[in-house]
Amino acid sequence: MMTITHKHVKQWLFLLPFFLYEDLILSVGMFVIGYLIIEYEKIDVALSKLEWREYLFFIYMFHMLFGEREFAYVGFEPLFVTEIVIFGLVVSYARELLQIRKVLLVYYLIVLAGLGFAVVYFSDNQIDAIRDSFMLVYAIWVPIVYYIFKNENHYDLFFLFLKLFIVLKGAQYVYEAVMILTGMKIISFEGFRFGVGFILPSLIVLTIFLPLRQVDVKYKIAALVMVPAVFTMFHRSVFLGIILGLLLIFVIGSNFTRKKIVTYGLLSLVLLIGFLFYYNTVVDVDIFRILELKTSLEEGNINYRFVSWQHVMDKFYEHFLLGYGVGQPVMFSQNNIFYNTVELTYFQIRDLDGNAQPHNSYLNILARFGILIFPFFLYAVLQPLKKIPEYMRIKKRGGSHAYSKFLLLIGFLILMYVLAFFNVVLEGPHHAFPFWLAIGMLLGYGRAGNFSEKFVQIKQVSSVS
Numbered sequence: 001m002m003t004i005t006h007k008h009v010k011q012w013l014f015l016l017p018f019f020l021y022e023d024l025i026l027s028v029g030m031f032v033i034g035y036l037i038i039e040y041e042k043i044d045v046a047l048s049k050l051e052w053r054e055y056l057f058f059i060y061m062f063h064m065l066f067g068e069r070e071f072a073y074v075g076f077e078p079l080f081v082t083e084i085v086i087f088g089l090v091v092s093y094a095r096e097l098l099q100i101r102k103v104l105l106v107y108y109l110i111v112l113a114g115l116g117f118a119v120v121y122f123s124d125n126q127i128d129a130i131r132d133s134f135m136l137v138y139a140i141w142v143p144i145v146y147y148i149f150k151n152e153n154h155y156d157l158f159f160l161f162l163k164l165f166i167v168l169k170g171a172q173y174v175y176e177a178v179m180i181l182t183g184m185k186i187i188s189f190e191g192f193r194f195g196v197g198f199i200l201p202s203l204i205v206l207t208i209f210l211p212l213r214q215v216d217v218k219y220k221i222a223a224l225v226m227v228p229a230v231f232t233m234f235h236r237s238v239f240l241g242i243i244l245g246l247l248l249i250f251v252i253g254s255n256f257t258r259k260k261i262v263t264y265g266l267l268s269l270v271l272l273i274g275f276l277f278y279y280n281t282v283v284d285v286d287i288f289r290i291l292e293l294k295t296s297l298e299e300g301n302i303n304y305r306f307v308s309w310q311h312v313m314d315k316f317y318e319h320f321l322l323g324y325g326v327g328q329p330v331m332f333s334q335n336n337i338f339y340n341t342v343e344l345t346y347f348q349i350r351d352l353d354g355n356a357q358p359h360n361s362y363l364n365i366l367a368r369f370g371i372l373i374f375p376f377f378l379y380a381v382l383q384p385l386k387k388i389p390e391y392m393r394i395k396k397r398g399g400s401h402a403y404s405k406f407l408l409l410i411g412f413l414i415l416m417y418v419l420a421f422f423n424v425v426l427e428g429p430h431h432a433f434p435f436w437l438a439i440g441m442l443l444g445y446g447r448a449g450n451f452s453e454k455f456v457q458i459k460q461v462s463s464v465s
Contacts (some may be wrong), residue, residue: 010047011038017063021070026175030168046157053092057148060085062161064433066168068197072430078127082429085253089144098230103443106380107142108359113373114139115270117326125327128346132326134409135365136373145440152449155441159214159405162207165200166215171224198419201226201273203240205243206411209261213401220264227268227395228275237443241418245411252392253407254400307338308358316367323370329356330367361426384413384442394451402450409445413438 015034018027038044050058060081063071074081090097100108114136121129148156179185204226207215215223230238250261311331315324324330332342334354342356349356358364366374391406416425416435425431445451 008044010050011035011044014038014047014059014062017059017067017071017074020074021063021067022172025174028142029171029175033171034164034168037167041160041163043157043160043164046160049153050301053089054148054154056085056088056092057144058157059435061158061429061433062164064430065200065203066165068199069428069430072428072433078131080429082433086140086144089148091139093144093147097143101146103383104143104146106376106383107139110136110373110380111140113369113376117323117369121327123324129327132368132427134429134432135361135426136377138426138429139436141433141436142380142440142443144442145437149441149444149448152452155405155448155450156214156447158441159212159408162204162212163216163219166204166207166219166226167271169197169200169229170222173225173229198235198238199415199431201230202242202415203408203412205230205242205268206249206360206408208264208414209246209249209257210404211256211260211400212404212408213221224268224271227271230274231272231275237419237422238415239417240422242411244418245414248414249407249411250387252410254403256400257404259408289459304333304336305359308333308355309360309363309454310326311338312358312360312363312367316363316370319367319370321370321372322407323366323368323373326368330364331358332356357427358425359423361420361424364427381417381439387442387445391446391451395447405450406445409438409442413442460461 012035015031015038018030018034022030030407038047047055047058064082072080072082075084114133118130118133118137121132125132149158176185208220208223208226230242246261246265250258253261273464308331315330319325329344329346329349331341332339332344332349332354334349334352344354346356362378365377369377388410391403412434416431416438419425419431420435423431425435
């Protein structure tokens with residue numbers, strides 16, 4: 001008979017949120033598989049050592065990355081799980097957060113700018129002003145992450161989660177495929193798209209190419225399932241983000257890492273081609289015609305982005321210094337028709353099945369907050385790149401594994417950079433969180449001891465007679 005301990009309770013609580021955003025059958029399956037992996041890989045030991053505020057963050061981080069939109073909007077408008085977790089962590093880490101470090105100062109500044117805009121525009125636009133201001137306010141995740149990832153063990157726990165992510169995402173993908181092939185669910189989006197999310201499958205694909213100690217061969221073989229999974233999303237910015245991330249990893253990585261990228265790259269290509277031919281025989285859709293359409297620069301989705309960017313830039317030129325403000329849509333499109341004036345609220349546009357957000361978070365922030373705020377935001381976003389030369393110089397000190405973990409985080413960051421350029425990312429909690437998470441983890445990576453020396457240097461001292 002098993003005795004229930006504090007460790008078991010932490011395991012169960014960690015897995016219970018699946019029931020909040022997955023269907024019952026899948027939730028049960030995720031719970032059982034997750035429990036077995038946690039026991040098998042001794043992840044339960046790491047979870048049991050977390051204090052309550054660290055545990056709160058890691059359970060949120062895990063499910064936000066795994067569930068994305070479905071988990072992010074658990075709750076009631078406007079109070080979702082993100083706002084509750086942020087409040088709890090800000091209060092519990094108040095002492096640390098008030099000790100403002102130089103590297104974090106810019107993030108406090110843009111958070112204050114976001115709150116300031118919310119106050120100024122609240123009387124006119126109420127809750128919508130607060131919602132828009134979170135484009136900058138979500139940057140509070142950076143100092144929170146910086147103080148939570150205070151030592152190497154917390155980074156190791158994140159990379160241990162990759163094993164869970166690989167197995168559970170693969171199970172979710174297979175489950176959806178079975179449901180579709182048996183007629184229980186229908187395929188959407190021009191014949192092929194599974195609801196496996198954007199961020200985590202891309203992160204798993206990046207993991208395949210790196211010699212990480214926490215992710216051995218059997219997990220990498222399982223991770224190859226994510227290659228066709230990412231393809232079935234056919235999100236071009238996802239492809240571009242992965243390619244650019246791998247390109248940077250290839251340039252700054254070791255020769256061993258480069259060999260891994262070439263080897264697994266060829267294997268992934270063979271797997272993807274085989275999947276395409278198989279998929280085209282099972283599903284009644286001309287997948288190659290769709291590919292041809294999707295790769296055309298004249299395709300409607302691409303044109304939509306260019307036109308939406310122009311509308312947003314027009315707003316920027318009209319409000320150059322102080323920005324367009326928060327709480328009102330900067331654009332309105334419906335059925336690929338753009339309207340020059342916007343007299344509707346976000347909810348009215350949503351009810352009309354229209355679009356109120358440009359698919360470029362950087363331009364959206366530039367237009368809303370003006371040229372005075374944007375340079376601070378841009379510096380905050382690009383600051384982690386300054387770590388690359390520093391870590392390249394000391395990579396041998398911590399060994400290849402420490403540098404591999406850093407490379408994955410850099411690839412993760414590049415992916416988020418690209419997604420934010422082509423999609424609505426910083427405006428919502430489900431994609432804003434991984435964006436700021438990558439930045440926070442990179443800023444604190446060296447400070448947490450990941451590159452700590454593994455040897456004692458002995459110097460010869462000449463004797464004085």
